[in-house]
Amino acid sequence: MFTSPYAPVEIPDLSIYDYLFGDIDEADLDRPAVTDGKSGESTSYRELITQINAVAGALASRRVAAGTVVGLLSPNSPEFTSVFHGILRAGATVTTLNSLYTAEEIERQLLDSGATWLVTVTALLPAAAAAARALGLDDDHLIVLDGEEGHPSFAQLLAEDAPAPVVRIRPATHVAVLPFSSGTTARPKGVMLSHTNLVANVQQARDLIGVVPEDRVLALLPFYHIYGMTVLLNLAFKQRATLVTMAKFDFVDFLRLIQDERCTYVFIAPPIAVAVAKHPLIDSYDLSSVHTILSGAAPLDGALAAAVASRLDCRVLQGYGMTEASPVTHLIPIDAPHLSRASVGVTLPNMECKLVSTETGEEIELPAEGVSERGELLVRGPNVMLGYLGNVEATRHAIDAEGFLHTGDIATVSALGEVTIVDRSKELIKYKGYQIAPAELEALLLTHPHVNDAAVIGVNDEDGQEIPKAFVVIVAEAGVTGEDIMTFVAERVAPHKKVRRVEFIEAIPKTASGKILRKDLRAREVVAP
Structure with a gap:
C-alpha cells in the first residue's frame, strides 16, 4: 500500500452544517459568501447562514426530517447554496439532479432515491412538474425557487421565519447526499455519502487545494455534481472564500466573469482547458486576476496544462476522484510545483491506496525508483461512500472485504508517490x-x-x-x-x-x-x- 506524503488530519465528528458554519468568526460573517454572476448581487456569510436556518425551519414545519429525501433540480445560484444546506440542516437527505435531465430521467432518479419532495426553478419546471405528477407528488411538495403560482417559493420559505429544528444524527452513518453516479457505462446508481464523508473530504483537501478567504472562486462546475458540491460549495465556504456563480457554461460569460469579478481560483474540466489554451477570445479579456486553475473529472494532458499555464501566467493543478469517494482522492497540492502536470498528484491525507494487476489480480510492487507497472487503483479512507442505495451486489463489487474502493481506473505510481491515471480499465x-x-x-x-x-x-x-x-x-x-x-x-x-x-x-x-x-x-x- 501507499499513503499520503502529508500527515493525517483530524476528521471532526460533526454534521456538514456544524463543520462549515459552527465555528465561523464574527469577522467573517460580513464577508461575501456568494455572488450571483448574472446580477452581481452578493450574499454575505451572515445572510447565508440566516437563510439556511430559515429554509431548515420551513421544511421542518412541513415534516421534512431525517429519513426524508428531497430532490434538488437547479442550476448554480445563490439560492441553491441556501436550499442545499437548508435541507441538510433539517436532517433530511438531498439527491441532486442534472439540470439537463428530461422528465423521464428526473422521474427515474426521484423514484430510485425515494424522494418525496422536489425543489426546482421555473426554467426547469415543465420537466420537473411532469416527473412530479408521474410520481404523485402534489404541488405543495414541488418548491419553485423563483416563484410559480400554486407552489412554495424560496421567498416564502424565508418569510415564514420558522426556527431551525434541533437535529440529532450520527454523522458517520447518516446519509447526507445521494448523488447518482455518472452512468457512462451503466445505469446510474445512488451513492450514499454521509455527513462524515463530506466533512472528511473537505478536511483532507482544503490545505492542499489552498483556497483562502481572499479568493474569489468561479463556480462554473455544477453544484449538483460531486466535484462542484465538494470543492466549490463546501470547501470554498469552509475557507470563507467567495463563490461567483454561473448558471450555465458560456465561454464568453466565463471570460467576462473572471475579468469583471476578478476571480482568482478557477476549477475546470479538461474541455475548458482546451478552449483556454487555443481560443483567440482569450486575448480580448483581462484574466490577470487568476492565480490558480485546478482541473478534474477527466485526465488533463501535461502539454495542455503547460499551454494553459503559459497563456494565463498562472498555476495549473490537477486532481482526481469519483463520486463514490466524495470525490477527491488525489491532487497536485498548491505547494508542490515540482510534480508533473500530467499526473493527478499525490494521495490525500488519511487515505490508503494500492495498485492491482488487471491480468492477475495481484498487488503491484511499489518502485524503489522510477514508475510502477500499470494496475487498477484501489482507495480506502473516511471519504469513501457507505454504499450504493438499495444495491448490495453493486456495493460488494465496488468495495471489497478490506474496505478498498475499486475505482476501475488504471494508474501508475512513482517512487515519490505521484499517481498518473492511464485510463479506465473498462475502456x-x-x-x-x-x-x-x-x-x-x-x-x-x-x-x-x-x-x-x-x-x-x-x-x-x-x-x-x-x-x-x-x-x-x-x-x-x-x-x-x-x-x-x-x-x-x-x-x-x-x-x-x-x-x-x-x-x-x-x-x-x-x-x-x-x-x-x-x-x-x-x-x-x-x-x-
Whole structure:
C-alpha cells in the first residue's frame, strides 16, 4: 500500500452544517459568501447562514426530517447554496439532479432515491412538474425557487421565519447526499455519502487545494455534481472564500466573469482547458486576476496544462476522484510545483491506496525508483461512500472485504508517490493482443493545431477485430481530412496504437463534469450504416 506524503488530519465528528458554519468568526460573517454572476448581487456569510436556518425551519414545519429525501433540480445560484444546506440542516437527505435531465430521467432518479419532495426553478419546471405528477407528488411538495403560482417559493420559505429544528444524527452513518453516479457505462446508481464523508473530504483537501478567504472562486462546475458540491460549495465556504456563480457554461460569460469579478481560483474540466489554451477570445479579456486553475473529472494532458499555464501566467493543478469517494482522492497540492502536470498528484491525507494487476489480480510492487507497472487503483479512507442505495451486489463489487474502493481506473505510481491515471480499465482497447489507452490517444489528438476536441473508442473492423476509432471536432474550415488525422497520430505512436478510423462530429458527448460519454459514441456505431 501507499499513503499520503502529508500527515493525517483530524476528521471532526460533526454534521456538514456544524463543520462549515459552527465555528465561523464574527469577522467573517460580513464577508461575501456568494455572488450571483448574472446580477452581481452578493450574499454575505451572515445572510447565508440566516437563510439556511430559515429554509431548515420551513421544511421542518412541513415534516421534512431525517429519513426524508428531497430532490434538488437547479442550476448554480445563490439560492441553491441556501436550499442545499437548508435541507441538510433539517436532517433530511438531498439527491441532486442534472439540470439537463428530461422528465423521464428526473422521474427515474426521484423514484430510485425515494424522494418525496422536489425543489426546482421555473426554467426547469415543465420537466420537473411532469416527473412530479408521474410520481404523485402534489404541488405543495414541488418548491419553485423563483416563484410559480400554486407552489412554495424560496421567498416564502424565508418569510415564514420558522426556527431551525434541533437535529440529532450520527454523522458517520447518516446519509447526507445521494448523488447518482455518472452512468457512462451503466445505469446510474445512488451513492450514499454521509455527513462524515463530506466533512472528511473537505478536511483532507482544503490545505492542499489552498483556497483562502481572499479568493474569489468561479463556480462554473455544477453544484449538483460531486466535484462542484465538494470543492466549490463546501470547501470554498469552509475557507470563507467567495463563490461567483454561473448558471450555465458560456465561454464568453466565463471570460467576462473572471475579468469583471476578478476571480482568482478557477476549477475546470479538461474541455475548458482546451478552449483556454487555443481560443483567440482569450486575448480580448483581462484574466490577470487568476492565480490558480485546478482541473478534474477527466485526465488533463501535461502539454495542455503547460499551454494553459503559459497563456494565463498562472498555476495549473490537477486532481482526481469519483463520486463514490466524495470525490477527491488525489491532487497536485498548491505547494508542490515540482510534480508533473500530467499526473493527478499525490494521495490525500488519511487515505490508503494500492495498485492491482488487471491480468492477475495481484498487488503491484511499489518502485524503489522510477514508475510502477500499470494496475487498477484501489482507495480506502473516511471519504469513501457507505454504499450504493438499495444495491448490495453493486456495493460488494465496488468495495471489497478490506474496505478498498475499486475505482476501475488504471494508474501508475512513482517512487515519490505521484499517481498518473492511464485510463479506465473498462475502456482499454485490445488490438491484436496489445492494450491501447484511449486517453493517451485523446491527449495526443488535442495537440493537433486544428483539433478542438476528440474521443477514442474501440470498434470492430471487417474482421471483427477491435481497432481504435477517433471522433474528432475540428476548427471550422480547417480543411483537415481523416487521413491527415491518422497520419498525425501514426507519426507519434507505436504501430499498434495508430488510429485506424476517424469520424468528424460537431461535439463530443460528455457529462456535466467533463467525462466523455463513450456509451453514446458506441451507440452511434450501432445505428451507423
